[in-house]
Amino acid sequence: MSKQQLSSVKVFSPATVANVACGFDVIGLAMDGTGDEMELRISDQPGVRITAIEGADLPLEAAQNVAGVALMAMLQEYGQPELGIEVSIKKNIQPGSGIGSSAASAAGAVAGANKLLNDHFPPESLIRFAMEGERLACGTPHADNVAPAIMGGFTLVRSYQPLDVIRLHTPEDLWVTVIHPQIEVKTSDARGILKQQVLLRDAIRQWGNVGALVAGLYREDYALISRALEDVIVEPIRSILIPAFHDLKLRCKEAGALGGGISGSGPSVFMLSKGADNANAVAAMMESIYAPLGVDYRIHVSRISTAGVRVID
Known part of the structure; x- marks a missing residue:
């Protein structure tokens, strides 16, 4: 495993528009300027701990929080049981808003943690981990919000089994x-x-x-x-x-x-x-x-x- 270079990181995780009219569960886009802010830190205590949530009444227990569930899936695959990650979340996207509130938390958590792990995982794996947060949020592990949140721009989910996500061209204007x-x-x-x-x-x-x-x-x-x-x-x-x-x-x-x-x-x-x-x-x-x-x-x-x-x- 690569040596961790950072002990903490702050990230901005964008709001997203999913479906984009005709693309139910397969097409999404990332917005600029609206999103959650998260801080992640390497911890001496193994596992995932959510230390604070500002802006929404959401559970701190990792197994009941989309960010925590996504991070738990990520750490399980990383294979270092002694590793711990703490996360604090500033929710700027209201839950139930339709612009990817749960996706922003799940995507921001795994993308931020990946920076602490020296970019160990590729984007496709991060999407897969973040989808576990979506499973907790709505019962279906869909990727049309988390994919653009992680990859940026427009994304297309060609397949879920196996997961195959394509980043599309975004016209500048x-x-x-x-x-x-x-x-x-x-x-x-x-x-x-x-x-x-x-x-x-x-x-x-x-x-x-x-x-x-x-x-x-x-x-x-x-x-x-x-x-x-x-x-x-x-x-x-x-x-x-x-x-x-x-x-x-x-x-x-x-x-x-x-x-x-x-x-x-x-x-x-x-x-x-x-x-x-x-x-x-x-x-x-x-x-x-x-x-x-x-x-x-x-x-x-x-x-x-x-x-x-x-x-x-």
């Missing part, structure tokens, strides 16, 4: 605007209302959109990206959980958005735009729609982060 209504939609509940079978014609349409979205990203063809941002399988069901969803989506496109949809399992809604001006115009439209509703909300305007989890001072 692509921005994301997210509105987070201050209501909670649990991922487990949002999954529970989904149909277990879909019509073949809907599946074919969805596959076409996924392929077109990937092609649009690589070609930097914003019109094609716009046409591809269509979800005919999940959005029609989950949209009933989000206030003013259809009006929001329609009027944001009128304001200049390429398109968008539900971020993760909701309640956040994302819109992609070409350029900062359009992204900010979309934010203003979101505010004009939600301000009269009496629902508290937060709006994020962000570039797509190509860095993923990163070390901070």
Whole structure:
């Protein structure tokens, strides 16, 4: 095993948008500027200890916390039972927000710990460990949030068995605007209302959109990206959980958005735009729609982060 070079590290772990309309459980993107902050330290006490959590009421017991579970999976594979890691978490992403709260904690934990282990594990392994945190959070070890959180940019999960994650091209002028209504939609509940079978014609349409979205990203063809941002399988069901969803989506496109949809399992809604001006115009439209509703909300305007989890001072 390589010798540890660091005794502590601080990291920023980004919020993420999963599904990206047509890419349910397979496509995700990382945001820039919104995310959790975590500090990890090598400890003389074997195992994983969560010493503090600021900003959310979450369990400190490692086995009941997504960051702790991910780190436990990582240390088990590392194979040094005497090694201990302590972690403190500043939660800037509200749990149940739909922008990857659990993923940020799990991804930040394993990516930060990997720095303490001298980058022993490749990104694919870190994703696999972080997926165990997602399993705890919602019962399903999905990767469409943790993959972009770790790798940055857009990512595509080609396969889960075996895990095969591809980092996609991110057009430089692509921005994301997210509105987070201050209501909670649990991922487990949002999954529970989904149909277990879909019509073949809907599946074919969805596959076409996924392929077109990937092609649009690589070609930097914003019109094609716009046409591809269509979800005919999940959005029609989950949209009933989000206030003013259809009006929001329609009027944001009128304001200049390429398109968008539900971020993760909701309640956040994302819109992609070409350029900062359009992204900010979309934010203003979101505010004009939600301000009269009496629902508290937060709006994020962000570039797509190509860095993923990163070390901070």
